[in-house]
Amino acid sequence: MSFLDHIRGCNAHDLSGFRPFLIDGVRVGWIRHKLAERLPGVDPGFVVTAKAVTLAPEIRDFEARSATLAHAAAYLVESGVIRGLRGEHYPVLPRWGAEPLARLDRAAVVPFGIDAYGLHVNGFVRMPGGGIELWVGRRARDREIAPGKLDNLVAGGQPIGLTLTENLLKEAREEADIAPDLAARAVPVGIVRYCLETPMGLKPDTMFLYDLELPEDFIPRNTDGEVEAFERWPLDRVAASVDGTGDWKFNCNLVVTDFLIRHGHLTPDTPDYLDIASSLSGWPDALTKAEIRP
């Protein structure tokens, strides 16, 4: 798979199979028609029309909304859509930076098509000769998602109740045993966005990207069992592993491609350079500008 194949793969979806999920008139998710039609039977707080799913007017505050969503999450487990709850909650946001409208178990985020956020850290070393080497993790073989695939040095979904920086320091310690004073040197460098349809639902994902320059003698060590091994690769090997294999976890391909562009390893001479560079951080208009009238 080429660089562009990975981007297209992460953006494969058909919105016609979904209807928007609105809270207080703002679209916060996308729900498959079949699931949408069952929701009023799960909790009368769901108001479902042919065009949208909303919440009943009496469901007004954070806790009431979260309780209604929790009933739906339990139903998703009972009906076998998801294997179980994770016990970790994501915020349901009207937009990034706003107060959460509700919380939802992480396992139910994709069936509800909630806009989710996460962070990915490119851990790299500037070599004495002038080149760059990137730390690459291999995910443990027992992970539910992408077992054995290549991953960024540190990455994690953004749960409710933590700032991005708090989450970064926590994940850096758990996933690679990076001390907080070193992890705090990570520089935010932009975003990558994609929207993937999966058997469970829609995954509109925004990844906040960080570059963390590490000392040459730093060795990461996984502490939470999620990573089998870390290796440091020159960028030629990194690029070849993205452009030509499916060895990386699906969304990490995009993070690494962005890194290769920002550090000049992919140049304007690269075939498809403009298509690659212009499709990493944006969403199709259909996602952002759809006129939604419940």
Added chain:
Amino acid sequence: MSFLDHIRGCNAHDLSGFRPFLIDGVRVGWIRHKLAERLPGVDPGFVVTAKAVTLAPEIRDFEARSATLAHAAAYLVESGVIRGLRGEHYPVLPRWGAEPLARLDRAAVVPFGIDAYGLHVNGFVRMPGGGIELWVGRRARDREIAPGKLDNLVAGGQPIGLTLTENLLKEAREEADIAPDLAARAVPVGIVRYCLETPMGLKPDTMFLYDLELPEDFIPRNTDGEVEAFERWPLDRVAASVDGTGDWKFNCNLVVTDFLIRHGHLTPDTPDYLDIASSLSGWPDALTKAEIRP
């Protein structure tokens, strides 16, 4: 004007005022309806329908197409749409990296809405204290476009017949007296795209961005009269001059905003961070996916 205001300003356009210009079935530009309807009278090589402008089947090769376009460029001068020709030619490309289908005088590129390309170089210095300072140019007061406005250290449109790197070395010498061996250290770091409607036509522009880290004792010197003065600014001052003033040349605001994001000066806590980061490098779907049937 905020960061986002500048991005929106550079993307203000209404395609309904234009019809696509196709060569060999590929859209290469956008022409105002009024101009489109006059073109067959200027040169019989133009075939104009209500939906598109194309070239007659007998106009088959680079030179024939260029001659037809040159007639139209001369008409634009005669009719007062543009002040005069520039004597510098841009390629008409079916896509970046492909062989040019034709050449067109730079002054006629916007009236034909041709996809144009250019390069912008962020010249910066890493200060001993750890911060970054950016070299800022002030455009000469006698320039036709954006006189007296702030500009990147080096920038230039991409003419036909030069590679990007050749153009970078040429512009670096002319605009800032940067020796080729120093300019060659510039690192390609991505793109910014925008599409602006102007009184003359449509300007769909792709800017290839470069970061050039300069020694602390380097002083740029303009050699072509296009720059009045250079100054080196800390990023706080740079950010304040974009977010809150109209001091920069319109498209340079976007280049500088991208620099501030990639170097972590704008962080995810910045209001509108996601809207900013997701709208610098892409084009609206309407531009790229429009179904065009002549």
